[in-house]
Amino acid sequence: MKKLNFLFAALFAVCLSAGFTSCSDDDDNFDSGSIVGKWQSVSGIYWEIENGELYGSKTDEVSDNSLIMEFSEDGVLTQTDTENGDSESVNYKIEGNRLVLIQGSEKYDGIKILKLTSDELIIEEHNKGIDEGEPFEVYQKIKFRRIN
Numbered sequence: 324m325k326k327l328n329f330l331f332a333a334l335f336a337v338c339l340s341a342g343f344t345s346c347s348d349d350d351d352n353f354d355s356g357s358i359v360g361k362w363q364s365v366s367g368i369y370w371e372i373e374n375g376e377l378y379g380s381k382t383d384e385v386s387d388n389s390l391i392m393e394f395s396e397d398g399v400l401t402q403t404d405t406e407n408g409d410s411e412s413v414n415y416k417i418e419g420n421r422l423v424l425i426q427g428s429e430k431y432d433g434i435k436i437l438k439l440t441s442d443e444l445i446i447e448e449h450n451k452g453i454d455e456g457e458p459f460e461v462y463q464k465i466k467f468r469r470i471n
Contacts, residue, residue, distance in 0.1 A: 358417065358436075362444050362467035363405075364390040372460040381462070392467065400424070422446060442469045 364387050370379035391403045400415040414425040422434040438445040444467040451460040 357441060358394045358422075358439060358444065359396050360469055361391060361393045361471040363470045364388055364392075365466045365468050367463060367465040369463045371462075372458075374457060387465075390465070390467075391470070437464070443467070444469070 366384050367387050368380070368382070368384050369387075370377060370381050372378075389404055389406045391405060393401045393403075394415065395401075398414050398416060399412055401410060401412045403410040416423050416425065417436070418432065420436045421432045422436055423430055423432045424434070425431075433448055433450055435447045436444070437447050445464065446467075447464040449460075449462045451458075453459070
Protein backbone atom coordinates (compact mmCIF):
# COMPACT_ATOMS: atom_id res chain seq x y z
CA MET A 324 0.00 0.00 0.00
CA LYS A 325 1.18 3.48 -0.78
CA LYS A 326 2.41 5.78 1.95
CA LEU A 327 -0.35 8.34 2.36
CA ASN A 328 1.56 11.06 4.16
CA PHE A 329 1.60 13.68 1.42
CA LEU A 330 3.94 16.64 1.51
CA PHE A 331 2.26 19.70 0.14
CA ALA A 332 5.25 20.67 -1.96
CA ALA A 333 5.09 17.39 -3.86
CA LEU A 334 1.34 17.74 -4.39
CA PHE A 335 1.89 21.38 -5.35
CA ALA A 336 4.17 20.26 -8.20
CA VAL A 337 1.63 17.69 -9.40
CA CYS A 338 -1.19 20.23 -9.27
CA LEU A 339 0.78 22.78 -11.25
CA SER A 340 1.59 20.25 -13.94
CA ALA A 341 -2.08 19.27 -14.18
CA GLY A 342 -3.17 22.91 -14.40
CA PHE A 343 -5.55 23.16 -11.44
CA THR A 344 -7.43 26.20 -10.32
CA SER A 345 -9.62 26.53 -7.27
CA CYS A 346 -12.51 28.73 -6.35
CA SER A 347 -11.61 31.16 -3.64
CA ASP A 348 -13.35 31.44 -0.31
CA ASP A 349 -13.26 34.81 1.34
CA ASP A 350 -14.12 33.79 4.91
CA ASP A 351 -11.34 35.07 7.14
CA ASN A 352 -12.21 34.24 10.74
CA PHE A 353 -8.67 34.47 12.06
CA ASP A 354 -5.56 36.60 12.19
CA SER A 355 -3.46 35.27 9.29
CA GLY A 356 -0.31 36.40 11.12
CA SER A 357 -1.05 33.83 13.81
CA ILE A 358 0.05 31.07 11.44
CA VAL A 359 3.70 32.13 11.84
CA GLY A 360 5.59 29.50 13.82
CA LYS A 361 6.19 25.76 13.87
CA TRP A 362 3.34 23.24 13.65
CA GLN A 363 3.40 19.45 13.98
CA SER A 364 0.74 17.18 12.55
CA VAL A 365 -1.35 15.32 15.13
CA SER A 366 -3.88 13.43 13.03
CA GLY A 367 -5.49 13.38 9.66
CA ILE A 368 -7.74 11.79 7.12
CA TYR A 369 -5.82 10.83 3.98
CA TRP A 370 -7.05 9.04 0.91
CA GLU A 371 -6.23 8.74 -2.74
CA ILE A 372 -7.88 7.09 -5.72
CA GLU A 373 -5.46 6.08 -8.42
CA ASN A 374 -6.36 3.88 -11.39
CA GLY A 375 -9.74 3.26 -9.75
CA GLU A 376 -8.20 1.89 -6.54
CA LEU A 377 -8.78 3.54 -3.15
CA TYR A 378 -5.77 3.92 -0.86
CA GLY A 379 -6.54 5.00 2.70
CA SER A 380 -9.95 5.52 4.27
CA LYS A 381 -12.48 8.24 3.50
CA THR A 382 -13.73 8.23 7.10
CA ASP A 383 -11.02 7.00 9.48
CA GLU A 384 -8.88 9.63 11.18
CA VAL A 385 -5.38 8.34 11.84
CA SER A 386 -2.76 9.49 14.31
CA ASP A 387 0.13 11.07 12.43
CA ASN A 388 2.93 13.28 13.78
CA SER A 389 5.33 12.91 10.87
CA LEU A 390 4.88 16.34 9.27
CA ILE A 391 6.26 19.62 10.58
CA MET A 392 5.38 22.86 8.85
CA GLU A 393 7.21 26.04 9.79
CA PHE A 394 5.76 29.35 8.59
CA SER A 395 8.17 32.28 8.69
CA GLU A 396 7.24 35.95 8.94
CA ASP A 397 8.86 36.57 5.56
CA GLY A 398 6.47 34.21 3.72
CA VAL A 399 8.49 30.99 3.53
CA LEU A 400 6.92 27.65 4.44
CA THR A 401 9.34 24.83 5.25
CA GLN A 402 7.84 21.34 5.39
CA THR A 403 9.75 18.48 6.99
CA ASP A 404 8.90 14.78 7.00
CA THR A 405 10.14 13.61 10.41
CA GLU A 406 10.21 9.96 9.30
CA ASN A 407 12.84 10.42 6.59
CA GLY A 408 14.17 13.92 7.21
CA ASP A 409 13.15 15.25 3.78
CA SER A 410 12.55 18.97 3.81
CA GLU A 411 11.23 21.38 1.18
CA SER A 412 10.46 25.08 1.18
CA VAL A 413 7.98 27.17 -0.82
CA ASN A 414 6.71 30.70 -0.50
CA TYR A 415 3.25 31.16 0.97
CA LYS A 416 0.61 33.76 1.67
CA ILE A 417 -2.85 33.71 3.20
CA GLU A 418 -5.75 34.86 1.02
CA GLY A 419 -9.08 34.74 2.85
CA ASN A 420 -9.19 31.25 4.29
CA ARG A 421 -6.79 29.81 1.70
CA LEU A 422 -3.16 28.88 2.18
CA VAL A 423 -1.58 29.85 -1.13
CA LEU A 424 1.69 28.16 -2.12
CA ILE A 425 3.92 30.05 -4.54
CA GLN A 426 6.81 28.79 -6.62
CA GLY A 427 8.21 31.30 -9.09
CA SER A 428 5.27 32.72 -11.06
CA GLU A 429 3.04 29.71 -10.30
CA LYS A 430 0.64 29.60 -7.38
CA TYR A 431 -1.59 26.93 -5.87
CA ASP A 432 -4.58 27.94 -3.74
CA GLY A 433 -6.26 24.55 -3.17
CA ILE A 434 -5.53 24.34 0.58
CA LYS A 435 -8.35 25.58 2.79
CA ILE A 436 -7.73 26.67 6.37
CA LEU A 437 -10.62 25.27 8.39
CA LYS A 438 -9.37 26.41 11.81
CA LEU A 439 -6.52 28.57 13.03
CA THR A 440 -6.11 29.40 16.71
CA SER A 441 -3.06 30.10 18.84
CA ASP A 442 -2.47 26.35 19.30
CA GLU A 443 -4.43 24.52 16.57
CA LEU A 444 -4.38 24.55 12.77
CA ILE A 445 -6.66 22.40 10.59
CA ILE A 446 -6.23 22.40 6.83
CA GLU A 447 -8.07 20.58 4.06
CA GLU A 448 -7.31 19.80 0.44
CA HIS A 449 -9.30 17.91 -2.19
CA ASN A 450 -8.09 17.61 -5.77
CA LYS A 451 -9.07 15.65 -8.84
CA GLY A 452 -7.43 15.57 -12.20
CA ILE A 453 -5.36 13.73 -14.71
CA ASP A 454 -1.64 13.22 -14.25
CA GLU A 455 0.40 11.59 -17.02
CA GLY A 456 -2.85 10.43 -18.65
CA GLU A 457 -4.20 8.74 -15.51
CA PRO A 458 -7.13 10.06 -13.45
CA PHE A 459 -6.55 10.64 -9.75
CA GLU A 460 -8.30 12.09 -6.72
CA VAL A 461 -6.59 13.07 -3.48
CA TYR A 462 -8.05 14.25 -0.17
CA GLN A 463 -6.38 15.22 3.07
CA LYS A 464 -7.55 16.94 6.20
CA ILE A 465 -4.74 17.45 8.68
CA LYS A 466 -4.84 18.68 12.26
CA PHE A 467 -1.69 20.38 13.63
CA ARG A 468 -0.63 21.62 17.05
CA ARG A 469 1.77 24.51 17.59
CA ILE A 470 5.14 23.38 18.89
CA ASN A 471 6.74 26.81 19.38
